[in-house]
Amino acid sequence: MSTNKNFIKQITKRSEDFSRWYTDVIKRAELADYSPMKGMMVIRPYGYEIWEHIQSNLDKMFKDTGHKNAYFPLFIPESFLKKEAEHVEGFAPEVAWVSVGGDEELVERYAVRPTSEAIICSMYSKWIKSWRDLPVLINQWANVVRWEKVTRPFLRTTEFLWQEGHTVHETPEEAQAETLKILDIYKTFAEEYLAIPIISGLKSDAEKFAGAKRTYAIEALMPDGKALQAGTSHNLGQNFSKAFNIRFETKDQNLEYGWQTSWGVSTRLIGALIMVHGDDSGLIIPPKVAPIQVVIVPISRGDWKETILPESEKIMKALKNKGIRVHLDDRDTYTPGWKFSEWEMRGVPVRIEIGPKDMEKGQVVLVNRINREKTFVKYENIFSELSNLLDNIQNNLFNKALKYREDNTSTIDRMEELIKSIEEKKGFVRSGWCGNPDCEAEVKQKSSATIRIIEDKKDLKLSKCLVCGETAKKTVIFAKSY
Amino acid sequence: MSTNKNFIKQITKRSEDFSRWYTDVIKRAELADYSPMKGMMVIRPYGYEIWEHIQSNLDKMFKDTGHKNAYFPLFIPESFLKKEAEHVEGFAPEVAWVSVGGDEELVERYAVRPTSEAIICSMYSKWIKSWRDLPVLINQWANVVRWEKVTRPFLRTTEFLWQEGHTVHETPEEAQAETLKILDIYKTFAEEYLAIPIISGLKSDAEKFAGAKRTYAIEALMPDGKALQAGTSHNLGQNFSKAFNIRFETKDQNLEYGWQTSWGVSTRLIGALIMVHGDDSGLIIPPKVAPIQVVIVPISRGDWKETILPESEKIMKALKNKGIRVHLDDRDTYTPGWKFSEWEMRGVPVRIEIGPKDMEKGQVVLVNRINREKTFVKYENIFSELSNLLDNIQNNLFNKALKYREDNTSTIDRMEELIKSIEEKKGFVRSGWCGNPDCEAEVKQKSSATIRIIEDKKDLKLSKCLVCGETAKKTVIFAKSY
Numbered sequence: 001m002s003t004n005k006n007f008i009k010q011i012t013k014r015s016e017d018f019s020r021w022y023t024d025v026i027k028r029a030e031l032a033d034y035s036p037m038k039g040m041m042v043i044r045p046y047g048y049e050i051w052e053h054i055q056s057n058l059d060k061m062f063k064d065t066g067h068k069n070a071y072f073p074l075f076i077p078e079s080f081l082k083k084e085a086e087h088v089e090g091f092a093p094e095v096a097w098v099s100v101g102g103d104e105e106l107v108e109r110y111a112v113r114p115t116s117e118a119i120i121c122s123m124y125s126k127w128i129k130s131w132r133d134l135p136v137l138i139n140q141w142a143n144v145v146r147w148e149k150v151t152r153p154f155l156r157t158t159e160f161l162w163q164e165g166h167t168v169h170e171t172p173e174e175a176q177a178e179t180l181k182i183l184d185i186y187k188t189f190a191e192e193y194l195a196i197p198i199i200s201g202l203k204s205d206a207e208k209f210a211g212a213k214r215t216y217a218i219e220a221l222m223p224d225g226k227a228l229q230a231g232t233s234h235n236l237g238q239n240f241s242k243a244f245n246i247r248f249e250t251k252d253q254n255l256e257y258g259w260q261t262s263w264g265v266s267t268r269l270i271g272a273l274i275m276v277h278g279d280d281s282g283l284i285i286p287p288k289v290a291p292i293q294v295v296i297v298p299i300s301r302g303d304w305k306e307t308i309l310p311e312s313e314k315i316m317k318a319l320k321n322k323g324i325r326v327h328l329d330d331r332d333t334y335t336p337g338w339k340f341s342e343w344e345m346r347g348v349p350v351r352i353e354i355g356p357k358d359m360e361k362g363q364v365v366l367v368n369r370i371n372r373e374k375t376f377v378k379y380e381n382i383f384s385e386l387s388n389l390l391d392n393i394q395n396n397l398f399n400k401a402l403k404y405r406e407d408n409t410s411t412i413d414r415m416e417e418l419i420k421s422i423e424e425k426k427g428f429v430r431s432g433w434c435g436n437p438d439c440e441a442e443v444k445q446k447s448s449a450t451i452r453i454i455e456d457k458k459d460l461k462l463s464k465c466l467v468c469g470e471t472a473k474k475t476v477i478f479a480k481s482y
Numbered sequence: 483m484s485t486n487k488n489f490i491k492q493i494t495k496r497s498e499d500f501s502r503w504y505t506d507v508i509k510r511a512e513l514a515d516y517s518p519m520k521g522m523m524v525i526r527p528y529g530y531e532i533w534e535h536i537q538s539n540l541d542k543m544f545k546d547t548g549h550k551n552a553y554f555p556l557f558i559p560e561s562f563l564k565k566e567a568e569h570v571e572g573f574a575p576e577v578a579w580v581s582v583g584g585d586e587e588l589v590e591r592y593a594v595r596p597t598s599e600a601i602i603c604s605m606y607s608k609w610i611k612s613w614r615d616l617p618v619l620i621n622q623w624a625n626v627v628r629w630e631k632v633t634r635p636f637l638r639t640t641e642f643l644w645q646e647g648h649t650v651h652e653t654p655e656e657a658q659a660e661t662l663k664i665l666d667i668y669k670t671f672a673e674e675y676l677a678i679p680i681i682s683g684l685k686s687d688a689e690k691f692a693g694a695k696r697t698y699a700i701e702a703l704m705p706d707g708k709a710l711q712a713g714t715s716h717n718l719g720q721n722f723s724k725a726f727n728i729r730f731e732t733k734d735q736n737l738e739y740g741w742q743t744s745w746g747v748s749t750r751l752i753g754a755l756i757m758v759h760g761d762d763s764g765l766i767i768p769p770k771v772a773p774i775q776v777v778i779v780p781i782s783r784g785d786w787k788e789t790i791l792p793e794s795e796k797i798m799k800a801l802k803n804k805g806i807r808v809h810l811d812d813r814d815t816y817t818p819g820w821k822f823s824e825w826e827m828r829g830v831p832v833r834i835e836i837g838p839k840d841m842e843k844g845q846v847v848l849v850n851r852i853n854r855e856k857t858f859v860k861y862e863n864i865f866s867e868l869s870n871l872l873d874n875i876q877n878n879l880f881n882k883a884l885k886y887r888e889d890n891t892s893t894i895d896r897m898e899e900l901i902k903s904i905e906e907k908k909g910f911v912r913s914g915w916c917g918n919p920d921c922e923a924e925v926k927q928k929s930s931a932t933i934r935i936i937e938d939k940k941d942l943k944l945s946k947c948l949v950c951g952e953t954a955k956k957t958v959i960f961a962k963s964y
C-alpha cells in the first residue's frame with residue numbers, strides 16, 4: 001500500500017486544485033505531453049485512442065446521414081482568406097503564415113488553415129453548376145492551426161485535430177435543416193458516447209462564427225462551474241457563396257447562390273470528458289470511448305504465473321473475442337496494489353481481480369471505477385455481468401454529470417443576483433433577455449459571463465430582461481466559459 | 483449510344499497517351515482536382531474513400547502487430563531538423579517555412595513537417611529511460627509537406643497524406659526484424675488489397691533515406707515501364723538516437739542509445755493502383771478498396787419506376803446488409819448506356835443490369851468491368867455469384883499485373899544491352915553489380931535507370947558486374963522510376 005500512496009501524491013487532488021489536477025492527470029495518464037513548441041501538444045497513444053473512438057463513431061453518424069469525407073489543402077492563399085470580410089477579421093490575428101517554400105520566397109504568403117471555408121468554397125465554385133449537383137455534403141478530418149496566446153492541453157492548443165463539415169444546399173430551409181441535424185448529432189454523440197449532458201441552441205450575434213449567419217453550439221458545464229463550448233454548427237446563409245461565387249442553375253433555370261453550412265468538433269471533446277468525469281484518483285473514461293474498458297490484474301503471489309496467469313489469459317481472450325477492449329497487466333515488476341491505483345488513475349472503468357481464492361471458487365472480482373464497489377462473478381457470467389456493469393457506468397457517469405448541471409443551474413431575473421451567482425457558485429444562469437447587444441455586453445462587463453445559448457422556447461416566467469427590465473424576447477443561459 | 487460515345491471522348495485513351503490518360507481519368511472520375519495552390523491537390527470523396535479503405539486495412543495490420551497511433555505537432559523548429567546532418571541535407575531544400583504566427587515574427591522559424599523523425603525523436607528522448615519502456619511502436623496518420631518542383635496528382639504533390647511509423651528497440655536485431663516485418667506488411671497489403679505485384683528489398687546507399695542506416699522499399703512496375711517506389715521501411719540504426727539523445731538503461735544497467743526504425747506509405751498508393759489497373763475506358767478499382775464494388779443500373783423503360791426500380795432497391799438493400807458496397811443509380815436524367823460507361827470509367831468492378839425481361843425471369847445480369855463478360859444470375863444466387871465475381875476480379879487484376887511485370891523483366895549482363903532495353907522496352911532489368919557506387923552512377927548517367935532494389939539472394943548466373951566486369955557481389959533490379 002505504500003507504493004499506492006506515494007503514487008497518488010503525484011497527482012494534485014481534483015477537489016483541491018481543479019486546474020492543476022487537469023494538467024497533472026493528462027501528463028501522468030499519458031494522454032498528452034507538451035512539445036518543445038509553445039502551445040503545441042503531442043497526443044500520446046492512450047489519448048489518441050480516445051480520439052479514434054470519437055472519430056469512428058461520429059464518422060459513422062455523418063455517413064449514415066449522407067455525408068462523405070474528402071481532403072482539402074493545408075495552405076490557403078492570403079487573398080482567399082480575405083474574400084469574406086467578417087471571416088478574415090475573425091481569423092487573421094490567429095494565423096500562422098508560410099512565406100518560404102523550398103528556399104523560394106512565395107509571391108503570396110499562405111495561411112496554414114485555421115478553418116477551411118475559404119479553400120473549400122473556392123473549389124465548390126468550380127464543382128457546383130446545377131441544382132443536380134446539390135446538396136454537397138462533405139466532411140473533412142484534419143489538423144488546423146490557430147495561434148493562441150494562452151493554451152491548455154486539449155482545450156486550446158495552437159494545433160488541434162478536428163472534423164469540419166461543409167455543405168451546400170438549394171434552399172435556405174435545407175441549409176437550416178442541415179445545421180440543426182448536425183447540432184442534434186453532436187448533442188446525441190456527446191451525451192451517448194461521452195456521457196456529457198448538453199444544452200444546445202443558437203448563439204447571440206456577439207458569439208457567432210466569423211462569417212456565419214447563425215451559429216448553434218453544444219455547451220457543457222464543467223465541474224469548476226464554467227461552460228465549455230464543445231461543438232458548433234453554422235448556418236452560413238449565402239455569405240460565403242457570394243464571396244466565392246458559388247452559383248447554380250435552379251430547377252426553373254435561374255441562377256442562385258448556394259445556401260451553406262459548416263460545423264465542427266475537435267480534440268477539445270477529450271478535454272471535456274476528462275474534466276466532467278474525473279475524480280481525486282484520476283481519470284474516469286466513459287466505457288464507450290475508453291481505450292481499455294476492463295483491465296485484468298492477477299494477484300501475483302506464489303505460483304501465480306503457473307496458475308492465475310493462464311486463467312487470466314483465458315478470460316482476456318474470451319472477452320476480446322466478444323469485442324471487449326481488455327488489457328491484462330501481467331507485469332511482475334509491480335505489485336497488485338500499485339496496479340490498482342495506476343489503472344484507476346488512467347480511468348479504466350472496470351478492473352477484474354483474480355487471486356488464488358477466487359480461482360478455487362471459479363470466480364473473479366469486478367471493481368467499479370466510480371465507487372470501487374466489488375462484485376463476485378462466476379467465470380461463466382463474466383461477460384454478461386461485465387457488459388451490464390459497463391452499461392451502468394456509462395449511464396451513471398451521465399446521470400452524475402446531469403445532476404451536477406441541474407444543481408448548478410439557477411433561474412435568475414435580476415442583474416445583481418446574476419453577478420452574485422456567477423461569482424459565488426458559478427454554473428449556468430437562466431435569464432430573460434431583451435435581445436439588445438448592449439444588455440448582453442453589460443452582463444459580460446460586470447460578471448464576465450456570456451450568453452452560452454439562446455433557448456428554443458421562451459420561458460414565460462422570465463418576462464423581463466435582467467439588465468434593462470424591458471420585455472424579454474428570449475430566454476438565455478449565461479455562464480463564464482473556457 | 484451517342485452520349486456514350488461523346489462521353490468516352492472526354493478521356494484520352496490509355497493506349498495512346500498514358501500520361502495524359504492518367505490525369506484525365508483522375509479529374510473525370512472525380513478522384514482529385516487541382517487546387518489554386520501550385521502542386522497541391524484536393525482529394526475528392528471518391529478518391530478519399532479509396533484512401534479510407536487503404537487506411538482502415540493497413541491500420542488493422544499495424545495494430546495486429548502491436549503498434550499504436552499517436553499524433554505529433556505539424557511544426558518542427560529549424561534547430562531540431564538540423565540535429566541529424568544527413569537528414570537536414572536531404573530535406574531542407576523541400577521545406578515550407580512558417581515565420582509569422584499571429585502577427586508576430588517567430589524567434590526561430592518552424593518547418594512544416596516533411597517527415598517527423600526530428601520532432602518524434604525529441605519526445606522519445608523524454609519518454610524513454612529504461613529497457614522497460616521498449617519497444618516503442620508508434621504510428622502516425624498525418625499530412626506532410628514537401629516543396630516539389632514537378633508535381634502529379636497522387637504521385638508527387640506538395641502536400642500528401644501518409645502514415646509514418648517510428649519505433650525504438652533494445653537491440654539492432656530487433657530493429658532490423660521490425661524493418662523487415664513492416665516491409666512484409668507493405669508487400670502483403672499492396673498485393674492482397676491493391677492487387678499490385680511487388681518486388682521488395684534493400685536500397686543502395688545512393689537511394690536510401692536521408693539519415694537511415696538501411697532503406698528497404700516496395701517497388702511496382704507501371705504500364706509505361708517505369709518503376710514506382712510505393713513504400714519504404716528504414717532501419718535508422720542509432721543515427722537519430724545519438725543526434726537526439728535517446729538513451730535507455732539496459733537490463734545489465736548500462737546506458738545505451740536506442741535502435742530505431744521508421745516507415746511510411748502515402749496517398750501515392752492511389753496513383754499506383756490507378757496506373758496499374760486502368761484501361762482505355764477509365765479506372766478499374768480492385769474490389770477490396772473500391773468505394774463502390776457494384777453498381778445497379780435499372781433499365782429505365784416504360785413503367786420502370788413502378789416495377790424495376792423497387793426490385794433494384796430490394797437487391798441493393800439485401801447486398802448492403804451482407805456488407806457489399808453497392809450503389810443504385812436511379813437517376814432518370816441519364817440513359818442506361820450513359821450510366822454503363824460512366825461507371826466503367828469510374829472503375830466500379832461489377833455492374834448489375836436489370837431490365838423487364840430479366841425481371842420476368844427472376845434474374846439479373848452481372849457485368850465484369852475487366853472484360854465486360856455477362857453472367858445471368860437468378861435472384862437467389864446474386865450474393866454468392868457476386869462474391870465469387872469480386873474475388874475473381876481481385877485475383878485477375880493481380881495476375882494480369884504480375885504477367886505484365888514478368889513479361890517486362892529482363893535478365894541482362896552487359897551494359898549496352900541494358901541501355902537498349904531501358905530505352906526500347908523499359909521495364910525491370912536484373913543484373914549483377916559489384917557494389918561500387920561508381921558503376922551504379924554510370925548506369926544512371928547512360929540510361930537514367932537506377933537500382934530499385936538489391937535482391938535478397940545473389941543470382942549465380944549473373945556473376946559479373948554489368949558495368950566494370952568485376953565479380954558481382956549482388957543481384958539488383960534496374961529501372962527508370964517515377
